[in-house]
Amino acid sequence: MNYPNSWYANTLNEHGIRTAFVGSRKTDVVVIGAGLAGLTTALECLRAGKTVTVLEGKRVGWGASGRNGGFVMAGFAEEVGNLVKSVGLEKAKTLYGYSRMGVEYVREQIMSLDPGLMMGNGVLGVSRYLATAEFEHECGFLRNYCNHAVERWEPEKTRSVLKSQCYFDGLYDPEGFHIHPLNYVRALALEVERLGGKDP
Ligand SMILES: Cc1cc2nc3c(=O)[nH]c(=O)nc-3n(C[C@H](O)[C@H](O)[C@H](O)COP(=O)(O)OP(=O)(O)OC[C@H]3O[C@@H](n4cnc5c(N)ncnc54)[C@H](O)[C@@H]3O)c2cc1C
Known part of the structure; x- marks a missing residue:
């Protein structure tokens, strides 16, 4: 088959x-x-x-x-604010920590099995409309509560890197990667x- x-x-x-x-x-x-x-x-x-x-x-x-x-990156399909609402701050931090461990687990397997499976480092999430407040909130939560050094990109930076006017805010996760x-x-x-x- x-x-x-x-x-x-x-x-x-x-x-x-x-x-x-x-x-x-x-x-x-x-x-x-x-x-x-x-x-x-x-x-x-x-x-x-x-x-x-x-x-x-x-x-x-x-x-x-x-x-x-x-795409291999920390986090969940649900936005972090909603995760906190569902399970509370401490559990949300713990769950997010587990998701980061998952990312590192996949990286370790790839490095030991076949580093050629790695197709790129860093993952950028972008918005198709101006979402500065949401992106600032998400970035602040991840940096302050989860100790995850994500970067919030202004629309100008997002647009210049992607060479497109279609997108606005960006959240760059340097730990993410593509396989x-x-x-x-x-x-x-x-x-x-x-x-x-x-x-x-
Ligand atoms: C379009 C799309 C894009 C996605 N992009 C990403 C991404 O970029 N990054 C990310 O992390 N996640 C992504 N996901 C989610 C991710 O792919 C899934 O969460 C993950 O692959 C689920 O793995 P699984 O082993 O549970 O299921 P599956 O990969 O579906 O594996 C189930 C296997 O079980 C077999 N099976 C089913 N029933 C039986 C049976 N009765 N007997 C024997 N075999 C059976 C099936 O043939 C199949 O091979 C994406 C999902 C989709 C649909």
Whole structure:
């Protein structure tokens, strides 16, 4: 089964095909789904000394994990102000800290598995309308409460760097980075196999 046509599918590092599972097997952990969540779980279980079997219905990285934007950065889909409203300041800080740990986790895996998966450093979030107050608030929260040295860019800077008049405010995260997501999940799968994880 071929991956759906995409730039990611057309720039695969390797094309290995895994065969369908037949029979039975004894294993400590069964992971269903070879996406980012499943393969990361499998990898950490193997590193903790468990035996692991990964069951994937289609191909490694077939779902969102193999065809997403490839942006790795701290934070959540929800804006930080709403996160604080939902769970309170202390828990929001803790959750944000976990998300930064996730970013560093992915960086460490890439550096040890294949540094060539890294496609760029730094992530810039921009607005399509003047949103200075929101961006200032977000930037202040991340810098003051989360000790995260993000930068707020004035519209002139955003526009000059992007060479476009379409955007306004910018929030630059120097810790964020960009990866080839399909090659990353496939690199995780190879590492799972190297450590003894089975992908029938
Ligand atoms: C368009 C888009 C862009 C995105 N951009 C980003 C981004 O830039 N940065 C970011 O961090 N996140 C991004 N995301 C989110 C991110 O891709 C997902 O949160 C993440 O990939 C989810 O991983 P997962 O392993 O939970 O699921 P999936 O990647 O969907 O993996 C699930 C796997 O399970 C398999 N499966 C399902 N059911 C079964 C079954 N019954 N038996 C066997 N196998 C099964 C599927 O075939 C699939 O391979 C984006 C998502 C989308 C949709």
